[in-house]
Amino acid sequence: MTITLEQRLDAFRRLDDAKLTFARRDWFPGTSGNLSIKLSSDPLQFAVTASGKDKTKLSPEDYLVVDGDSRPVEPTALKPSAETMIHVVVYRQIPQAQACFHVHTVWNNLISELYFGQRAFSIQGQELIKGLGIWEENARITVPIVENFADIPTLAAAIEKVITPEVPGVLIRNHGIYAWGDSDFAAKRHLESFEFLFEYHARWLQLRQAAAVAP
Ligand SMILES: CSCCC(=O)C(=O)COP(=O)(O)O
Numbered sequence: 001m002t003i004t005l006e007q008r009l010d011a012f013r014r015l016d017d018a019k020l021t022f023a024r025r026d027w028f029p030g031t032s033g034n035l036s037i038k039l040s041s042d043p044l045q046f047a048v049t050a051s052g053k054d055k056t057k058l059s060p061e062d063y064l065v066v067d068g069d070s071r072p073v074e075p076t077a078l079k080p081s082a083e084t085m086i087h088v089v090v091y092r093q094i095p096q097a098q099a100c101f102h103v104h105t106v107w108n109n110l111i112s113e114l115y116f117g118q119r120a121f122s123i124q125g126q127e128l129i130k131g132l133g134i135w136e137e138n139a140r141i142t143v144p145i146v147e148n149f150a151d152i153p154t155l156a157a158a159i160e161k162v163i164t165p166e167v168p169g170v171l172i173r174n175h176g177i178y179a180w181g182d183s184d185f186a187a188k189r190h191l192e193s194f195e196f197l198f199e200y201h202a203r204w205l206q207l208r209q210a211a212a213v214a215p
């Protein structure tokens with residue numbers, strides 16, 4: 001399937017929007033993070049951030065289009081994100097995913113550290129769970145946590161094993177979160193909801209601890 005120039009530029013524009021929104025929240029410290037938007041499923045092709053860029057800025061060299069082997073679909077001097085293989089795994093495992101966003105934040109790192117030795121973070125009864133598209137009464141969500149393997153194929157394989165369509169995200173211990181959705185708007189909503197739940201939970205634990213030791 002041929003991706004038109006218009007489709008590609010539209011994806012790049014939408015990535016610009018997401019990138020600037022997250023950058024304003026300081027969600028890309030030290031060039032961390034990567035973003036993608038799917039262009040076609042069969043064959044898999046998606047627009048992804050170039051590796052190592054300052055993601056708080058816009059430049060004509062921010063994105064490229066890659067295939068299901070994480071390779072650029074045309075000659076380019078740009079290198080795709082070092083974590084492109086994780087986006088491939090998300091698009092292959094969750095066919096309805098149309099966008100996949102990855103950020104490193106203090107709150108998502110803290111949650112993964114607080115649950116050190118555990119393979120998931122669970123939370124119940126918070127309104128923002130609805131932001132993840134889960135509307136049951138008193139719902140509980142369980143976000144899988146994988147270890148931060150330096151070898152990306154190993155990390156991608158670990159992620160492939162634990163992600164499901166029910167919960168649109170996965171934590172990488174002391175690294176960050178990947179969240180996805182059936183549109184870039186949904187992926188952004190999911191990421192914001194996860195970040196709210198992580199910050200809320202970490203602050204709640206802190207307050208509870210302070211109250212327990214107060215005289
Ligand atoms: C400096 S952050 C280390 C790499 C990383 O985890 C990340 O998210 C950014 O890598 P990219 O190749 O996508 O710039």
Ligand SMILES: [Zn+2]
Pocket residue numbers: 032033034083102104175176
């Ligand atoms: Zn990362």
